[in-house]
Amino acid sequence: MLVSLKAFAPELTLVGFLSLLFLLDGFVPKLRENRFxxxxxxxxxxxxxxxTAVGKGLSGDFFSGLVTETGLVAFFRYFFFFACGVTxxxxxxxxxxxxxxxxxxxxxxxxxxxGMSLMVLANHFLMLYIGIETVSIISFVLAGxxxxxxxxxxxxxxxxxxxxxxxxxxxxxxxxVYGYTGALSYPAIAEALIKNNGTHPFVFYLAxxxxxxxxxxxISSFPFHFWTPDxxxxxxxxxxxFFSVGPKAAGFGALLHFVLTALSQKxxxxxxxxxxxxxxxxxxxxxxxxxxxxxxxxxxAQTNVKRMLAFSSIAHVGYVLMGFxxxxxxxxxxxxxxxxxxxxxxxxxxxxxxxxxxEKKGSELSDFKGMGWRTPVMGVCMAIFLFSLTGIPLxxxxxxxxxxxGNLIQxxxxxxxxxxxxxxxxxxxxxxxxxxxAMWLEKPESSDSAELRLPLSQLVGLLGLALPTVILGLFFSxxxxxxxxxxxx
Amino acid sequence: MAQLPILSLxxxxxxxxxxxxxxxxxxxxxxxxxxxxxFTGIPLLxxxxxxxNFDRTTAAVQFVERVSWIKAFNIEYYMGIDGLSVPxxxxxxxxxxxxxxxxWGIEKGVKGYYAMFLFLEAGMMGVFCALDxxxxxxxxxxxxxxxxxxxxxxxxxxxxxxxxxFFLYTLAGSVLMLLAMLAMYYYSEPHTFDLLALAQNHTQFxxxxxxxxxxxxxxxxxxxxxxxxxxxxxxxxxxFHTWLPWAHVEAPTAVSVILAGVLLKMGTYGLLRMNYPxxxxxxxxxSTAMMILGVINIIYGAFCAMAQKDLKKLVAYSSVSHMGxxxxxxxxxxxxxxxxxxxxxxNHGTSTAMLFLLVGVAYDRVHHRWxxxxxxxxxxxxxxxxxPVYTGMMAIALFASLGLxxxxxxxxxxxxxxxxxxxxxxxxYVVVGxxxxxxxxxxxxxMFMRVFLGPLNEEHKDMTDMNWREKLTLLPLCVLVIVLGxxxxxxxxxMGPTLAKLLSALGVA
Numbered sequence: 001m002l003v004s005l006k007a008f009a010p011e012l013t014l015v016g017f018l019s020l021l022f023l024l025d026g027f028v029p030k031l032r033e034n035r036f037x038x039x040x041x042x043x044x045x046x047x048x049x050x051x052t053a054v055g056k057g058l059s060g061d062f063f064s065g066l067v068t069e070t071g072l073v074a075f076f077r078y079f080f081f082f083a084c085g086v087t088x089x090x091x092x093x094x095x096x097x098x099x100x101x102x103x104x105x106x107x108x109x110x111x112x113x114x115g116m117s118l119m120v121l122a123n124h125f126l127m128l129y130i131g132i133e134t135v136s137i138i139s140f141v142l143a144g145x146x147x148x149x150x151x152x153x154x155x156x157x158x159x160x161x162x163x164x165x166x167x168x169x170x171x172x173x174x175x176x177v178y179g180y181t182g183a184l185s186y187p188a189i190a191e192a193l194i195k196n197n198g199t200h201p202f203v204f205y206l207a208x209x210x211x212x213x214x215x216x217x218x219i220s221s222f223p224f225h226f227w228t229p230d231x232x233x234x235x236x237x238x239x240x241x242f243f244s245v246g247p248k249a250a251g252f253g254a255l256l257h258f259v260l261t262a263l264s265q266k267x268x269x270x271x272x273x274x275x276x277x278x279x280x281x282x283x284x285x286x287x288x289x290x291x292x293x294x295x296x297x298x299x300x301a302q303t304n305v306k307r308m309l310a311f312s313s314i315a316h317v318g319y320v321l322m323g324f325x326x327x328x329x330x331x332x333x334x335x336x337x338x339x340x341x342x343x344x345x346x347x348x349x350x351x352x353x354x355x356x357x358x359e360k361k362g363s364e365l366s367d368f369k370g371m372g373w374r375t376p377v378m379g380v381c382m383a384i385f386l387f388s389l390t391g392i393p394l395x396x397x398x399x400x401x402x403x404x405x406g407n408l409i410q411x412x413x414x415x416x417x418x419x420x421x422x423x424x425x426x427x428x429x430x431x432x433x434x435x436x437x438a439m440w441l442e443k444p445e446s447s448d449s450a451e452l453r454l455p456l457s458q459l460v461g462l463l464g465l466a467l468p469t470v471i472l473g474l475f476f477s478x479x480x481x482x483x484x485x486x487x488x489x
Numbered sequence: 490m491a492q493l494p495i496l497s498l499x500x501x502x503x504x505x506x507x508x509x510x511x512x513x514x515x516x517x518x519x520x521x522x523x524x525x526x527x528f529t530g531i532p533l534l535x536x537x538x539x540x541x542n543f544d545r546t547t548a549a550v551q552f553v554e555r556v557s558w559i560k561a562f563n564i565e566y567y568m569g570i571d572g573l574s575v576p577x578x579x580x581x582x583x584x585x586x587x588x589x590x591x592x593w594g595i596e597k598g599v600k601g602y603y604a605m606f607l608f609l610e611a612g613m614m615g616v617f618c619a620l621d622x623x624x625x626x627x628x629x630x631x632x633x634x635x636x637x638x639x640x641x642x643x644x645x646x647x648x649x650x651x652x653x654x655f656f657l658y659t660l661a662g663s664v665l666m667l668l669a670m671l672a673m674y675y676y677s678e679p680h681t682f683d684l685l686a687l688a689q690n691h692t693q694f695x696x697x698x699x700x701x702x703x704x705x706x707x708x709x710x711x712x713x714x715x716x717x718x719x720x721x722x723x724x725x726x727x728x729f730h731t732w733l734p735w736a737h738v739e740a741p742t743a744v745s746v747i748l749a750g751v752l753l754k755m756g757t758y759g760l761l762r763m764n765y766p767x768x769x770x771x772x773x774x775x776s777t778a779m780m781i782l783g784v785i786n787i788i789y790g791a792f793c794a795m796a797q798k799d800l801k802k803l804v805a806y807s808s809v810s811h812m813g814x815x816x817x818x819x820x821x822x823x824x825x826x827x828x829x830x831x832x833x834x835x836n837h838g839t840s841t842a843m844l845f846l847l848v849g850v851a852y853d854r855v856h857h858r859w860x861x862x863x864x865x866x867x868x869x870x871x872x873x874x875x876x877p878v879y880t881g882m883m884a885i886a887l888f889a890s891l892g893l894x895x896x897x898x899x900x901x902x903x904x905x906x907x908x909x910x911x912x913x914x915x916x917x918y919v920v921v922g923x924x925x926x927x928x929x930x931x932x933x934x935x936m937f938m939r940v941f942l943g944p945l946n947e948e949h950k951d952m953t954d955m956n957w958r959e960k961l962t963l964l965p966l967c968v969l970v971i972v973l974g975x976x977x978x979x980x981x982x983x984m985g986p987t988l989a990k991l992l993s994a995l996g997v998a
Contacts, residue, residue, distance in 0.1 A: 373598075387634065392660075393627040394634075405668065410675045415701050418671075422664035429660050433637070433653055441641040441649050477561045 004062035007069050010051040010077050011117050017044030018110045025103045037106035038088045044110060045085035052077045061123055065185050068123035068261075071486035075336060076120040076253040080246060083343060084113040086461075087242040090351050093458050095358045096236040097145065105145065109242060112138040116250035119218075120257060124185040125174045128254060132170070132214060135247050136163045142242075143235040155234025162227040166217035173210025180204050186262035190275065194265065198276030208278075215258075218251030221321060222291040225314045229298075232310035237354035237363070240306060244313045244350060245343050252320060252339060256332065259324065272327055284324045285417050292318025293420070296427045305353050306363045308431055309346075312389060315428060316342055319404055319421060325414055326407045333483035334403035340479060341388070341396035341472055348465035349385040351458075352378055359452060368435060370444025374452040379439050381462045386432040388469045391425045396472035401425065403480070494554050495539060496568040496618045499532040499582065504611040507604045518599040522589070525603040529586040529610060536582035543575055545982050548990035550620060550685065558624075562674070563681055567621040572987030576835045576980055577617045577751070577758055583965065584750045584842055585610040588743035590962045591846055594853055595643060595741065602643055605635040606743070613751050617758065622670050622682040626663070629755070633659055636744070636752075644739040651732075651739035658722050658732040666719035669712045672699075673767070676708060688766035688994070695770060713771035716764050723756030724812050727785045734793075737805035742849025745801070749808045750842040754834045757815045761831070761991070765819075769995045779820035780909075780918050786813030787925035795932040798868070800851070800858040803936055804844045807890065810925055811837045817922055818905035821915055822997050824989070826908020831984050833901035836889070836973065840898055843886035843966045850879065850959050854952050860939050870939065870946035876954045880941050882963055887933045889970040892926055896974035902926065 005012065021040050024031055031037065052074055059069045087109055091097050097105050115134030122128035140163065144156025178184055180203065181192035193200070216224035232240040263280065264272040274280055295315030302308035320342075323335035353363055355378065360367035372379025388395030401421070408418040454462075472479060506528025510521055544551055550569035558566045570578060588606070595602050612635070615628030633656055641652030674680050677693060697708040722729040737745050765772050790810030797803040811833070818830030851869070852858050859868030873880040889896035892903075910919045955963075973980060 383634075390660075392634065393630040398630075402667070402671070406671045406675065409668065409671045412699070415699060418668055419701070422668055423661070426657060426661045426664055430653065430657060433656065437641065437649055437653070440638060441652070475559070477559045480561060 037103040041088035045081040067121040075486040091238040120253035151234040170214030173207040176207035229310040241350035288321035331407040336483035338400035341400040345388040368438035372439035500614040503607040507607040548986040568618040572984035592743040609635040651735035655736040662719035662722035669715035720756040720759040750838040783816030791928035821909040823908035829904025836897040840889040873941040
């Protein structure tokens, strides 16, 4: 038990800080007036990160097999704590979250981070479901954070309805799997599946599809992506920033974990092969293709930048899903690399959208007019983030695509998917440059062409995200090697 | 050999210049301009040094710099030049330097303009020096970024459309190249991006198949096509040329010069650097198709040029036509033809740069470029009497362009036709292709007549002749055009051994 608690230390740290904030918030009302809660979030994320680093080396199943520790889990913890910390930092400078709402906001994102950790830790369907629901319920609240805004309320409600449907499907799927294999823990499911020697009843495949619905909702993959644009557009920008990175990565982490432990066998040399009778590749290829095509084509027509980036985030899910088609250790480390690159560039892009929204009270394309000339640093950073999202060399997004397409080509199958993928990135260039066009190629309206000075904290933060985007585009091997270690541990 | 990493210096000094310029104080445009002169001047000087120190007796790559960059993928920082790249490198540094002067009149966002311009030069240099495909690809793509902004911010009326069209077309080509690059890496043993090693072991791509959309294709042909489309868009080969008139016309003068003078050559350079040595069998298989495309380019470009009322558009289409000669020469598979093609790449770079610069000179003065205005009235007309120096320069440029003996264009076009004719397979193509010369003479002379000769259009009677800056910008090109027309050996000697090796690998004696 004690060992289990030790393995759970990062989450415990998070919960500890969370409860303290809760108490402080109740007893010292003065604290809610200033920046304290957000700084508290950054501190707790940092502490949780330290706890992860200290607990490194523990591996195996804990809490009677409910959770498991692997290198992969450690990576996703770092990822979530980072994303959460950055979100808090972004919110510090944002006007969209009112001052008096900051402590609720802080509590909620901390709690959500805790839920995301649970999702990835889970080695058992019950734990997974608890994690997913923790994240979902808090997401509903966060999406509706601006109580006065009807858009925000609508976003929250839409999120709730889609969430209810997909988690309903998922839990039904889980019950079917339980009926078939008699197990809820991943390794036990794998064992039961291996025994059946490649013949599974139809209902099992149906159950898999239903379970995928739960994941698809979280990562916003086709056909459960419809909520994404409405929610991103409706929720306050800092919230959308967090949604576009945090829960998405949690969904991928949980899916990765599930596929690797419940549906695959580890062979010698670290290669995972699907258990006999389970063919994920063709289905994943189709889902991946549909996700990126739908995301990219829908993004073209958008005039609201938040909505556009929401569709773009769907398209990126399509690229990442390509890694699930190949299923080699190299592909998994490509997924991890892609998520790291995506984290920095997407957080950055959303952050800038937030800054513009604060300045112009809107996030339409026309609000971006001439912004590059008004704040050149921000304009250059946005160019870096968007070109990186497109996948143009020099930036980390290119390396992400280079690795993922490379895996497909190396596998010598699904070349059509690679072809579709690269053509999609050409399409994505078109809408990303719409933002750049507004920022640089068009003049600001004469009424507000004055230089817009960003506070130092924002400049530092933006450069802090832009620099890794460039550096990872030129020297990616250390991170890639780290990703390989995380996968094999 | 030289200890100095001269190619890296030539590539990264402009990049350094970009950062220096961005750091310069605001509101001092002249300081920015002179800084650009310095940061393009140093590479030019290095280029001149390179010209005199380049060993003309060997086909091996020279001035090699080779450092492992990303071990996991065997990617190297591998720079080096051979006879194929040297003319292009020289063209790049020369035109970049001259274009700094040609951009002197830009007033809006001077800092940003020159920063982007220097960034562009770094990208171009890198493309011609890189011998590692990954490195090549990075430079190739990186060039698009400054180009997008240069056209989109400092361009003409339809700049936004022109910029995105250029960007989308080129990116579409390069993503296919990316896939081909990845396939070349994963299908080669050992996995490598080293272009010379890939060319050395080119047989390993033979007799393999890939499955695409349920059908089997020969690996080398698929890869050849992927690369070809990527390069063809840049050349541009018909039917991928539609971005060109827009980009050339909307871009500011200096950027048009770089586009036509250097960027188009990257396409044909890429074909000769990759398609030819790495997939020789597929190249032979596709050579007739290339020949046909080359002829279409020549004729189609010429006819389009003939129909233009806008001077700059005429020059733009003439580029399409002239790049057709390059394709034709390359597809001829003869020594004379390929030599002529590379020579034409260089010569077209100088002559078309002159034409674009001259069009820019006129535009700066009268703010239009109409040969005939859209409403049918006279655009220019008879301005030879007010701007004699300008007229003389234009005459040299266009005679060089249409291939008048004694000027540079003649040599390369003659070589191309000579080579193509000596291949019995293609004699009939020469007959059709040589019509292009006739058409070229027609549209250029007709343009000359309508713009410079005849009665003076009174609107332009106050037009001033070229100033010292413009004259000095054009002078080096003018000298090159005349000298290479009389004595082409300086360029032919540079590339001789390299092309001989390339051709012998292709099975051409």
